[in-house]
Each structure stands twice: as C-alpha cells, then as structure tokens.
Amino acid sequence: MTAVTTIAALCVVSLTGCTVFTPVDTDTKQYALSTIPGDLPTERTHAATLLVLVPETAPAYATPRMAYTTRKYEIAYFSQNAWAETPAQMILPLIVETFRRTRYFSAVTSPPYFGRFTFLLRTEIIELEQDFTSDPAVLRLTVRFDLMRGTTNQQIAEKEFSVQEPLSERNPYAGVEAANGAVGRLLRELSTFVLKNAH
Template identity: 30%
Template sequence: MIVFHHRSLLLAFALLLSGCSILQPVSPLVLKEYRLESASMAKSMVSSPSSVSIEISTIRAVPELDGRHMLYVQHPYQIERYQQSEWQQKPASMLMPLVMAALEGSGLFQVVLHSPNPINVTYRLELELVQLEQEFTVHPSLIHLGLRAYFTENKSRTIVAWQEFNVTQAAPTEDAYGGVIASRLATTEVLRQLVEFCRSHLRQTMATP
C-alpha cells in the first residue's frame, strides 16, 4: 500500500506539472521586418541638362513576389517562405523610389515622373520584378534578383528596347538578415545596369533622324 501510494503521488505531481505547462501562455513569434535598399549612387556630372523626360510605370511583380514574404530555396524548384522575417512593404513598392532616384541622379533626363501623371513625357519605362529569393543549395547562400525592363517611346507607343537584368550576390550570413544585406548589393548593381540600359538606348534614339 505504501508503494502504491508513493506512485500515485508521483503520477499526480506529473499530471499537475503537465497541466501547468499547458495552461501557460505560448510566447508569440517575433516577426522581423526589413527594408529593401540600395547603396548611394554617384550623380552624373553633365555639362548641360537633358531636354527629355521619362515616366516610370508602377513596378509589377510576378505572383510569388506580389506580397511581403521573404522567399528562399533549400531544394531545387521548391520555394519556401521565412516564418519570422518579411519585407516591410512589397519589394516592388520599395524598389520604385530607388529606381526614380537612380534615374534622377543619372543626368539623362530633365524630368523623372511616376505614372500616372498629366504631363506629356518623351519616354516611358515599364518594369517587372521577376525574381528575389535566397538560395541555400550552395554555400555561401546566394540572393538572386531579376528585373525586366521595357524602354518605350511615349508618343508612338513603340518599344525601343527591352532587357532582363539578373544579378546574383553572395550573402554574408546564412539567414534572412544575410539575405537582406545581399539584396542591397544586388539592388545597387541592378540599378546601375538599368541606368546604363537607358543611357545606351537613349543615345540610339536621339541619334536616329
């Protein structure tokens, strides 16, 4: 009887501890938010201001990037989402002011506008974010950033040129924050290439009689 009573007390004590742990509130997950930024780009020094203007359409995004989720890949063809980290806004929305600042600082255009606007501009730039994900199938992990651009003559609605920019950047750490740092560097490089893309085709159109 004494042994049985001792075992009963141990069982009751275990159940009490179990019940207490169940009743304790579960700590909520701490969600971290990150901004998509770029490094400062040197402004172009031009002898005379450009007389042409450009309108940048609202940047579109492929469906998987039309949200604030931060994406990563551990296995080929399988895209996953970070559970405790996300972008502060949709990446395409954060990219828009960066594109405008890069083109304003390029010296290529007298005016850089965000569509829609009532002003009749010379050119129009349409952009689509097609990739932004962190790949863990290699070490160090890599950020892949893809942006598609269409450079259009506004009056004739003629597409002068289009190009897809794809930049890969190694992450300094194997986590979401490392991906953010790499995204900043990748964004800076994509903006540099986008400015050169506009510069090249602007020269071609201006040289055409």
Template identity: 35%
Template structure:
C-alpha cells in the first residue's frame, strides 16, 4: 500500500511538471494574449510665417542704419516646453497628450522675428543670439505665452510677450512694450489651435516690427 501511494505521488508530481512545461510553451507560442499599451500617434505642429511673408525680400537698409541683435526669447513658467498648452478654467494649465509643437513656441519665435525685422529695412542687419557680433541695439523678449483658451466657444488662442529694446553698449532702455493677440480657432481641437496660433502670430510680429522701427526712428513721437 505504501509503495502504491508513493507511485501515485510521483505520478502527480510528474503530471504537474508536464502541465507547467506545457503552459510555458503555450505562453512562448503566443497562446496567451499579453496586454499591450496602445499609443496614439503624436502629431507635431510648427509656427511659421505665411507664404507671402516667407517669400518677401528685405528692402535695402537706410544709410547709417544700425545692427540689431535679437536675444533668445524667454517663456513664462508653464510654457517652456513643446507641449501644446490649453486652459479650460482660470489658473489651471493642461497639455494635449498626443499633440505638440516641433519646439517650444518661444524658441520657434526667434527666427520668425528676425525675418520680420529684416523686412522693415530699418536695420543694416538683424542677428539672432547667440552670436559674437555686438549690435547697436538689442531686442529682449520675455514672458512668452501661447495657449488655447476654452473659456468660451469657439476657443481662442492667445499669444503674448513683453519686448524691450536696449541701446548698446550703454545698456540704456529705448522702449518697453507688451504685445498680445488673440484669434478664434476654426475648430475646437489641437489643429484648430495651431491654425489660430499662426494667424495671431502673423499680426503680433507685424505690430512688434513696426514698434521697433518707430522706436529707432523716433516717429511717431512717443512710439515707445
């Protein structure tokens, strides 16, 4: 009887091992489905000048025109990354999960501003920082914000910043001004926000270029 019990116990262990081995083979063969994380394709947007602006040639600079250096724009806290920001209620920032800018909006702003300022014809040259060239005037931009607001329908995109012109090498402040532009989004989603952002930026950059030219030319009086 004891021998029979021992044989039965050994048979049970052998069966258990075979079952475990069979289960392992089944897993390796893909018999059991392993949950996989599904990720939506990330869509990336850019800020750019319109086709007409991109193709426009800069007018010749006036005699005696100075050299303008455009500093690296600084974003307001919460807007330093490529994340596409939106607000649904005051004081709270959200970010799209599967949509982003190609680069932080403040970083994309610098080359667009350089091209806008070149077209004014006020400067002998417009250089972007960092550069070893010492300019006659430096343009600083800070508190840059680009956000889609869902506080109303349709949603609107707000672009705002503060600009400061500084005479070099005296570091005398020539003028300071805050710029703000808001445009309705054609659709209440990330793509609609990107479209509205580009529209608002076209207007804001034009206003900023006109202001900077007015400051340097001192007309109209009190332009800065």
C-alpha cells in the first residue's frame, strides 16, 4: 500500500512538473503600428518646442491585446494575435517623428523632459478595434487631441478624429494593415490641425 501511494505521488509530481515548468508554446504573433505618412505639410521652422505627452488610453485598449468585435456592445481579444506594445507606446514615437518631419518646430520632444516648451500636445486613444459587424469589416480608430500653450497651460484647440479603414480580408492581419493605414491618415490630419493652431 505504501509503495502504491509513493508511486502515485511521484506520478503527480512528474505531471505537475511538466505542466508548470515546461514552457507553453502559444505561437502568438505580434504586430506593430509603424506608419508615418509621406505627404505631410511642411513650413519654415519656428522657434518653438512641442512636448508630446504619452497618450492616455481607454481601459479596453490600454493593453497589447488586440481588440475586435463581432457583436454590438461587446469587445473581445484575439488569443494568438497581439500588438508588440500597447497602442500608446507605439503611437507616441509616431506622433513625435511626424512633427519632426514637418520641420515646423525647432524641437519636438516627449517625456521624460524637464526643459521649457512652447506647446503641449495631449492625446487620448478612445477606440482601436477591428469591427466585424459591418460588411466589409473595418478598423475603427478614434483619438482626441488637445493642443495647450506651455506657458499658461491654456487650451488652444481640441479635436476628435475618427477614422474607419476597411479590411481587405476578415482576419487579424488585414486588421493590422488597416490599422496602419488609419494611423497614417490620422497623423496627416493631426499635423494639419496642429500647424494651423500653433501660433
């Protein structure tokens, strides 16, 4: 009886070891948002610094998990497809580089930054999901921007941009392609908005 108990215990330990200590191969594919439009507005350089804050994000999208919906009011996440970083972490450097390419500001920076700045750009990611309830399916990206004056913290202008980009196929990778297209359109509109109001 004791021998049988011992063998059973060893089997349990062995099985537990396989479950706990063996790496699980999930084969999760990771994707990036990396598109910066080529046809950005450019102007002569002004003696002004733009500080771009890290985007705030609605809780449902403040994760590397890739969101989608197949039913109204419901958000789900792909199990084997994800963003390489959170949307905020990927979009921040794209905004910074976009404004550097416009050459409008003498300096464009992001936190951590402790120097003086002329303008402050706040961003809120409200929605970033693949919507399969429509035909064709679309990528929905909604972002709100606030342009502030650095010396007084006074709001200069505010605008909410909502972009819908159709998916070429009904799958996660087509959603990634559409998301990059939507980000490119968003950055183009944002650059025009900021350059128009940063005076």
